[in-house]
Amino acid sequence: xxxxxxxxxxxxxxxxxxxxxxxxxxxxxxxxxxxxxxxxxxxxxxxxxxxxxxxxxxxxxxxxxxxxxxxxxxxxxxxxxxxxxxxxxxxxxxxxxxxxxxxxxxxxxxxxxxxxxxxxxxxxxxxxxxxxxxxxxxxxxxxxxxxxxxxxxxxxxxxxxxxxxxxxxxxxxxxxxxxxxxxxxxxxxxxxxxxxxxxxxxxxxxxxxxxxxxxxxxxxxxxxxxxxxxxxxxxxxxxxxxxxxxxxxxxxxxxxxxxxxxxxxxxxxxxxxxxxxxxxxxxxxxxxxxxxxxxxxxxxxxxxxxxxxxxxxxxxxxxxxxxxxxxxxxxxxxxxxxxxxxxxxxxxxxxxxxxxxxxxxxxxxxxxxxxxxxxxxxxxxxxxxxxxxxxxxxxxxxxxxxxxxxxxxxxxx
Amino acid sequence: xxxxxxxxxxxxxxxxxxxxxxxxxxxxxxxxxxxxxxxxxxxxxxxxxxxxxxxxxxxxxxxxxxxxxxxxxxxxxxxxxxxxxxxxxxxxxxxxxxxxxxxxxxxxxxxxxxxxxxxxxxxxxxxxxxxxxxxxxxxxxxxxxxxxxxxxxxxxxxxxxxxxxxxxxxxxxxxxxxxxxxxxxxxxxxxxxxxxxxxxxxxxxxxxxxxxxxxxxxxxxxxxxxxxxxxxxxxxxxxxxxxxxxxxxxxxxxxxxxxxxxxxxxxxxxxxxxxxxxxxxxxxxxxxxxxxxxxxxxxxxxxxxxxxxxxxxxxxxxxxxxxxxxxxxxxxxxxxxxxxxxxxxxxxxxxxxxxxxxxxxxxxxxxxxx
Numbered sequence: 001x002x003x004x005x006x007x008x009x010x011x012x013x014x015x016x017x018x019x020x021x022x023x024x025x026x027x028x029x030x031x032x033x034x035x036x037x038x039x040x041x042x043x044x045x046x047x048x049x050x051x052x053x054x055x056x057x058x059x060x061x062x063x064x065x066x067x068x069x070x071x072x073x074x075x076x077x078x079x080x081x082x083x084x085x086x087x088x089x090x091x092x093x094x095x096x097x098x099x100x101x102x103x104x105x106x107x108x109x110x111x112x113x114x115x116x117x118x119x120x121x122x123x124x125x126x127x128x129x130x131x132x133x134x135x136x137x138x139x140x141x142x143x144x145x146x147x148x149x150x151x152x153x154x155x156x157x158x159x160x161x162x163x164x165x166x167x168x169x170x171x172x173x174x175x176x177x178x179x180x181x182x183x184x185x186x187x188x189x190x191x192x193x194x195x196x197x198x199x200x201x202x203x204x205x206x207x208x209x210x211x212x213x214x215x216x217x218x219x220x221x222x223x224x225x226x227x228x229x230x231x232x233x234x235x236x237x238x239x240x241x242x243x244x245x246x247x248x249x250x251x252x253x254x255x256x257x258x259x260x261x262x263x264x265x266x267x268x269x270x271x272x273x274x275x276x277x278x279x280x281x282x283x284x285x286x287x288x289x290x291x292x293x294x295x296x297x298x299x300x301x302x303x304x305x306x307x308x309x310x311x312x313x314x315x316x317x318x319x320x321x322x323x324x325x326x327x328x329x330x331x332x333x334x335x336x337x338x339x340x341x342x343x344x345x346x347x348x349x350x351x352x353x354x355x356x357x358x359x360x361x362x363x364x365x366x367x368x369x370x371x372x373x374x375x376x377x378x379x380x381x382x383x384x385x386x387x388x389x390x391x392x393x394x395x396x397x398x399x400x401x402x403x404x405x406x407x408x409x410x411x412x413x
Numbered sequence: 414x415x416x417x418x419x420x421x422x423x424x425x426x427x428x429x430x431x432x433x434x435x436x437x438x439x440x441x442x443x444x445x446x447x448x449x450x451x452x453x454x455x456x457x458x459x460x461x462x463x464x465x466x467x468x469x470x471x472x473x474x475x476x477x478x479x480x481x482x483x484x485x486x487x488x489x490x491x492x493x494x495x496x497x498x499x500x501x502x503x504x505x506x507x508x509x510x511x512x513x514x515x516x517x518x519x520x521x522x523x524x525x526x527x528x529x530x531x532x533x534x535x536x537x538x539x540x541x542x543x544x545x546x547x548x549x550x551x552x553x554x555x556x557x558x559x560x561x562x563x564x565x566x567x568x569x570x571x572x573x574x575x576x577x578x579x580x581x582x583x584x585x586x587x588x589x590x591x592x593x594x595x596x597x598x599x600x601x602x603x604x605x606x607x608x609x610x611x612x613x614x615x616x617x618x619x620x621x622x623x624x625x626x627x628x629x630x631x632x633x634x635x636x637x638x639x640x641x642x643x644x645x646x647x648x649x650x651x652x653x654x655x656x657x658x659x660x661x662x663x664x665x666x667x668x669x670x671x672x673x674x675x676x677x678x679x680x681x682x683x684x685x686x687x688x689x690x691x692x693x694x695x696x697x698x699x700x701x702x703x704x705x706x707x708x709x710x711x712x713x714x715x716x717x718x719x720x721x722x723x724x725x726x727x728x729x730x731x732x733x734x735x736x737x738x739x740x741x742x743x744x745x746x747x748x749x750x751x752x753x754x755x756x757x758x759x760x761x762x763x764x765x766x767x768x769x770x771x772x773x774x775x776x777x778x779x780x781x782x783x
Binding site: 308310311313314315316317318319320324328329332333335 | 463464465484485486487490491492494495496497498499500501502503511512515516559563
């Protein structure tokens with residue numbers, strides 16, 4: 001049979017089946033189970049109306065249960081068993097085995113790095129693009145260009161960026177954009193400016209921002225400056241964690257500034273970018289940032305347009321400069337949306353797999369949890385450790401997901 | 414604390430001219446109200462004064478200094494918006510302190526000013542609340558408080574009462590009037606389309622139409638001596654009756670007019686003899702009309718179309734032959750007149766207004782001179 005014909009039949013059967021299910025189930029409910037006739041007509045109508053929503057919900061609930069809820073339980077069970085021992089229960093052995101593997105910790109560290117950098121960068125760039133494109137004539141064209149990567153699959157984007165990072169021998173013409181740019185630097189004063197001073201300043205700005213963040217999160221703890229009693233018990237550990245994370249990033253940036261200024265750069269030699277440990281993570285992150293910025297921009301642009309113009313005018317009269325208006329009037333008013341965008345991107349990041357799989361497959365210290373899981377589950381055929389890592393990913397995603405749903409619902413109110 | 418001088422102020426959006434050269438001199442401490450129908454440019458004029466719109470022609474001076482290119486925050490103005498424009502993420506206190514903090518004022522000074530403004534407007538119990546936890550009237554008071562804190566030379570109000578319900582509108586109107594009394598040195602400019610607000614609040618009213626000033630004057634000046642047909646009909650409710658008429662005689666300090674297909678009127682005005690035979694418009698306010706006593710020469714004769722008895726007054730809609738619009742008479746008290754009856758109406762000669770063919774008043778100028 002021709003495949004198109006098969007497809008057509010599938011569509012007819014599927015759609016017809018749906019319509020048939022809803023029609024027939026409602027008919028059965030109204031005709032036979034609770035007929036709106038006889039002595040109990042009123043009561044029957046009420047009962048039928050109470051049952052009806054469940055008739056409509058049943059297919060979705062069933063499918064979700066079968067393909068989402070059941071696998072979670074089954075994965076949890078598998079993570080406590082050993083395949084080689086015939087599926088015997090082994091307790092937390094798989095977890096402890098996983099914890100002892102350096103590759104797992106590498107994946108954890110990289111995931112955390114992704115978790116911090118990608119949502120922050122995507123949201124920041126998206127917000128910047130949304131604000132800057134709002135007031136110019138060709139803003140909509142710029143927006144379309146920024147949004148376009150959203151239409152490209154992660155694997156497609158990875159292939160594009162693999163070409164950007166591509167390397168040829170020094171005597172050949174470079175087809176990778178990054179190496180072509182790199183080879184144009186030869187160690188002169190311009191190279192010093194662009195490869196040491198400018199990045200060092202950028203990192204310095206980031207470090208200063210982090211220092212300010214640490215200061216902000218610690219201020220109420222140390223100086224006891226409780227702003228009108230709006231603190232809650234979980235604010236203290238949360239602030240401590242945020243401050244610790246910020247301090248770590250601050251330390252990282254100070255170290256990077258130092259190494260940026262002292263490292264001897266191999267001018268004139270084409271680099272295989274994806275094999276440079278630690279930094280290659282960032283080359284991979286660029287791909288996801290490139291894709292997610294469009295998403296952040298579209299949502300934040302809509303939020304920015306929802307801000308009443310009068311509040312901005314009132315701020316102008318109050319003497320606010322454009323920076324004040326942006327950071328003190330506009331951003332606080334769309335904070336809810338920013339949080340939703342941030343957490344949504346965070347969820348994407350925690351599950352990131354395709355980009356790493358397609359570009360490095362976890363080599364050269366770029367492993368992430370999802371790829372680690374895939375490795376264990378389908379290459380090493382070790383369902384125990386694979387399931388254990390899947391559960392770890394789920395545990396990491398769940399709190400952010402709940403927080404995200406909570407915020408999104410708050411926004412809608 | 415400031416006087417404003419507008420010289421030939423113009424505003425155009427591309428080729429569309431919105432303000433066609435406004436000349437206006439506002440004294441320090443004056444309460445000025447801009448009124449006019451929607452689209453007359455009154456809000457645009459206010460926004461030009463505030464600096465939210467760039468003036469495209471002419472000059473605006475505040476205290477003798479040209480401020481065309483001075484940013485809004487340095488003009489010494491404060492503005493209250495129709496939609497309150499409170500910062501939704503800040504408490505009432507922070508809303509009022511925001512501008513002061515930007516001005517790098519000391520914490521004590523900020524606190525003093527905010528507490529003072531909150532006291533004046535009875536907002537002290539609400540200082541820690543967010544705007545969303547306040548009622549409409551309270552929000553507008555916060556907006557006013559935010560302006561008071563800045564201690565401005567010029568207060569600008571852009572239809573501040575339009576978003577309030579009727580009862581609150583009256584209450585807030587009275588509060589603004591009180592505020593004006595407590596700050597006698599502060600110049601206030603107020604935009605509204607509501608003539609009651611204009612009449613009750615203003616020292617002087619500026620009537621605008623289509624980007625031109627039609628008349629500037631005190632409320633009573635505008636009521637008693639409208640400069641033209643537009644102002645005559647805009648001020649007063651119900652609007653002034655306008656009847657086409659012909660001048661029959663001009664003698665000394667008296668002009669006689671013949672109201673087309675109705676009675677005659679004698680106006681105590683000195684007129685040019687050349688007016689004789691010209692078509693004019695006779696204006697008479699509904700409240701100036703009364704029923705003619707028997708034997709009195711009737712001015713307007715017509716058939717009652719609709720009677721609206723409101724208790725304190727009775728409105729008669731009188732159909733006069735040859736006129737499209739009904740003549741409205743506002744009679745004091747409860748008057749026993751039925752629909753369909755023919756009535757004779759008269760008005761005191763000094764209460765009549767006469768306009769030439771272009772709609773400019775013949776009576777206002779003469780009376781002003783007198």
